[in-house]
Amino acid sequence: MRNLLLASVLVFAFSTAAMAQMVMVGDAWARATSPSQSVGGIFLSIHDHGPGDTLISASSPIAANLELHQTVADASGVMKMLPVAALPVAAGAVLDLKPGSYHLMAIGLKQQLKPGETFPVTLVFAKAGAITVTATVGTAGSAGPAERVMDHMHMDGMEGMDHGAMHQH
Numbered sequence: 001m002r003n004l005l006l007a008s009v010l011v012f013a014f015s016t017a018a019m020a021q022m023v024m025v026g027d028a029w030a031r032a033t034s035p036s037q038s039v040g041g042i043f044l045s046i047h048d049h050g051p052g053d054t055l056i057s058a059s060s061p062i063a064a065n066l067e068l069h070q071t072v073a074d075a076s077g078v079m080k081m082l083p084v085a086a087l088p089v090a091a092g093a094v095l096d097l098k099p100g101s102y103h104l105m106a107i108g109l110k111q112q113l114k115p116g117e118t119f120p121v122t123l124v125f126a127k128a129g130a131i132t133v134t135a136t137v138g139t140a141g142s143a144g145p146a147e148r149v150m151d152h153m154h155m156d157g158m159e160g161m162d163h164g165a166m167h168q169h
Contacts, residue, residue: 022050023089023128028121028135030106031099031142033113040113042066042104042121042135043097043144052091054126060135062119064108071100081105086126098144113137 028044040063046055058066067083074080079100087102089095097103104121113119115137122132 023048023053023125023131025123025131025133028133029142029144030113030119030135030137032115032137032140033109034140035112037112038107038109040106040109041099042106043099044104044121044133044135045097046089046095046123048089048091048093048095050091050127052093053089053128055087055089055095055123056085056126057124058104058121059124060106060119060121062110062113063106064110065106066121067105067107068102069105070102089125115139 024047026045026047028042030040030042033040042058042060055068058068060066068085068087069081070084071079071081081103083105084102087095087097095102117137118134119137120132121135122130124130
C-alpha cells in the first residue's frame with residue numbers, strides 16, 4: 001500500500017511537470033506609468049503546445065493585485081476594461097495578451113513602472129501550475145514588445161539579432 005501511494009505521488013508530480021513543459025510564455029512587457037498612476041497593463045504571449053490549459057490567476061510584487069481583463073466596446077462604442085474569471089488557451093494555440101484585448105491589469109501599483117526596468121510576473125494555470133516570467137517596461141505609448149525588443153537591441157548594439165526571452169515550463 002505504501003509503495004502504491006508513493007507511485008501515485010510520483011506519477012502526479014511527473015504529469016504536472018510534463019504539462020508545465022507544454023506551456024510557454026514569452027514577450028512579457030508593460031507600459032511605463034506616471035508617478036501618480038495606480039494601475040498599469042501587462043502584456044505577453046502564451047503558447048500551449050499541449051492539450052489546452054486555462055490561465056486562472058496572476059501576481060507580481062509590483063502591485064497589490066493582478067486581474068485578468070478584457071477590453072470590450074459597449075453598445076455605444078465606449079471601450080471598457082472588464083475583469084474575466086479565466087482565460088482558456090486552446091490546444092496548440094497562442095493567446096496574445098495585448099493592448100485593446102485581453103491583458104493583465106496591475107491594480108494598486110506599489111511603484112512607478114519606468115522604461116527599461118524589469119519585474120517578475122507569476123501566472124497560474126489550471127494544469128501547468130505556476131510559471132514565473134520577467135516583464136520589461138517599455139515606453140508609455142509603446143504598442144507591443146517589438147518596440148521594446150528593438151529598443152533593447154539598439155542599446156546593446158546588436159541590431160538585427162532577435163534575443164527575446166521565451167520561458168518554457
